[in-house]
Amino acid sequence: MARLWVLNLDAEQELAxxxxxxxxxxxxxxxxxxxxxxxAQAQAKLLxxxxxxxxxxxxxxxxxxxxxxxxxxALERLAxxxxxxxxxxALAVLQRVNDRAFSVALGLGLAGSAYFRExxxxxxxxxxxxxxxxxxxxxFAGRGQRAVQAQLTxxxxxxxxxxLKYGGIEAVPRVELRGEFSLHGVLHRGGRLECxxxxxxxIAGGAWVDSKPVGEAELKASERASFQAALKHVASALERSxxxxxxxxxxxxxxxxxxxxxxxxxxxxxxRYSMGWDLESA
Numbered sequence: 688m689a690r691l692w693v694l695n696l697d698a699e700q701e702l703a704x705x706x707x708x709x710x711x712x713x714x715x716x717x718x719x720x721x722x723x724x725x726x727a728q729a730q731a732k733l734l735x736x737x738x739x740x741x742x743x744x745x746x747x748x749x750x751x752x753x754x755x756x757x758x759x760x761a762l763e764r765l766a767x768x769x770x771x772x773x774x775x776x777a778l779a780v781l782q783r784v785n786d787r788a789f790s791v792a793l794g795l796g797l798a799g800s801a802y803f804r805e806x807x808x809x810x811x812x813x814x815x816x817x818x819x820x821x822x823x824x825x826x827f828a829g830r831g832q833r834a835v836q837a838q839l840t841x842x843x844x845x846x847x848x849x850x851l852k853y854g855g856i857e858a859v860p861r862v863e864l865r866g867e868f869s870l871h872g873v874l875h876r877g878g879r880l881e882c883x884x885x886x887x888x889x890i891a892g893g894a895w896v897d898s899k900p901v902g903e904a905e906l907k908a909s910e911r912a913s914f915q916a917a918l919k920h921v922a923s924a925l926e927r928s929x930x931x932x933x934x935x936x937x938x939x940x941x942x943x944x945x946x947x948x949x950x951x952x953x954x955x956x957x958x959r960y961s962m963g964w965d966l967e968s969a
Contacts, residue, residue, distance in 0.1 A: 691765060750768075776929060788854075800858065820832055895961075916952070936953050
């Protein structure tokens with residue numbers, strides 16, 4: 688069946704501030720270009736040959752409505768075009784499972800990572816390390832992040848105060864990355880889980896550029912197993928929170944001070960579609 692897509696890649700901005708949200712038309716154009724390029728390379732298929740992308744004033748009676756993330760504004764746009772809407776999680780559920788607090792609470796991230804809603808508690812925590820990445824509750828494509836030292840500057844403190852207006856901040860020890868990976872799934876209502884393939888992500892400036900399937904020898908068996916276990920663990924937590932639909936888990940390898948390679952099986956959770964999508968049952 689042909690589908691009408693709302694490619695709201697800025698969904699996290701709406702989740703952070705629904706009342707003040709204004710759609711970013713530039714990101715929609717970027718999404719269309721990126722997905723078309725991936726499709727041409729037989730990768731990350733999301734749009735089918737008869738699918739269309741929502742534009743203001745378009746008519747899509749009889750089309751199935753799909754959204755990158757089914758936020759209220761995305762559903763409104765689909766409905767205005769006459770697309771058939773499928774059941775979707777409530778806004779409160781989308782906010783809960785996409786907030787970085789959700790992933791931090793699962794305890795799968797780097798040692799030393801923590802989530803804070805108060806500036807002073809965050810400042811004290813940073814004294815336990817030298818270099819950190821601060822991440823806003825809702826971020827995407829490398830946005831909403833700031834690299835800081837343990838001794839915060841006035842500019843850092845200003846950024847922190849501004850960020851705390853729309854949720855908490857995750858503090859993550861800054862490490863030297865040696866490869867970033869993704870694994871996608873679809874959690875159906877009732878708990879059935881579909882799993883995709885592990886892919887290596889090509890990242891530039893914190894934003895996705897491309898994804899390539901991972902060969903059997905590219906990951907250790909233990910890394911592959913822990914990544915797949917993390918996906919299932921996340922799926923269970925999402926179901927308990929009332930979420931259903933597409934989601935993705937990111938992982939990475941990193942180099943410690945002694946030159947040893949380490950593996951983090953769950954650095955980020957995205958309860959929505961993601962670039963590099965590889966499930967045919969999108």
